[in-house]
Amino acid sequence: LLLAAGVVYLTYRPFEVGRRTEDGQGKHGGGTDDRERTVEDGRLGAEASPVASLRPQAGPELRATAILLGVSALWLSDSWHGLDPAVPALIGAILMITPGIGVLTWPDVERGVGGSMIFVIASSLSLAHAVVGTGAAAWLGAWLVAGLSPFAGSPLLLVVLLVAVSLVARVLLSSIVAYLTVLIPVVTALAEAIGLNPLVCGLLVTLAGDSVVYFVAQSASSLMPFEYGYLTAADVLRLGVVMSVVVFVVALGVAIPYWTLVGQPLLLPAR
Known part of the structure; x- marks a missing residue:
């Protein structure tokens, strides 16, 4: 609430940007008249630009x-x-x-x-506590160990499956806090059970979850521009799909080779 209030004030109060018109025509074309109505004084160009209206900090x-x-x-x-x-x-x-x-x-x-932003964050944190407190996280870990153990001999395939499971979990868990709270303990335990580096697997889960947002409610930083009309749900979903592909490429082609180079290989050394 504090950060949102500060951002709203520092962003919009000094510039005195007017409200958008209710008909929404100014965004997708309707001529100069529609664009002029996006500010209260009806001006367009340098005089109505937020950059032009900058003034010394008061x-x-x-x-x-x-x-x-x-x-x-x-x-x-x-x-x-x-x-x-x-x-x-x-x-x-x-x-x-x-x-x-x-x-x-x-x-x-x-x-x-936006009240919706506060409710989304609060409910996501409650969900994370409930999943851990009821033992659902432990059950999920046992299910993953049973499902992925047959692929222990194929580390790269395990990475692909791990990232895929992480992306599915990101769809189901709207908050990144809930996502990490549930998956990190599960994945690190799974990695130790099948001979993979727990640190690398935990970083892969973090990379997948923190890079992808499928729905507006999954990120507080997307809720605010959505409420002001700068984003649509379809925009966020399209970006999420593209970023899912990027995550696979980065995980296999950049992250794992880099972590191996700095002394954190995917496979644990034989004991």
Whole structure:
């Protein structure tokens, strides 16, 4: 909530960019008139450009930057103070809307921060805890060991299957946090059972999950441009399909050779 509020303010408040027209014609053509209606004053070109309207940093921008930097510093120094990550976030969110200190009012937050983004992240974290706490992760690990053990003699085929399973899991688990929480323990245990390097297999899972987004709800960074109309669900899906192919190419042609070069081969040495 804090980061989303800060991004919304720093991105849109200084530029005074108007709302889009309700008919949506300005995006795909409708002439100069449609494009002019995308800003409140009806101007187009250099005068209406966000770049042209840049001005020196004023008090509100500086306060917002200071709050974000302070919260980030608290997150990075958690080993010193021991605060839960939620505590600095709540402190920053409160400061953002505190009169005289913050830069937002509650109506600003309601208009600029999508509620769907908060619910998606919260539900994904809950799902991750539920999968681990109920033993579903252990069951999935046993199923993967039984299914992939017959291919132990073919390491490259195992890599292909591992990446494919990771991409399928990415479709089912919307949050990258839930995805990693579920798959990393399972895959590292599986790797040790069939003689592969657990570190390399864990990195492959991370590479596959962190590089691919199939649905808007799978990434908070895609939810915001989607809500403002800059992306469609089809755009995200098309990119996800293309990135799936790229992941296979990078994993087999770049990642594994590089990790082998730096001393982390795919196969564990015989004991």
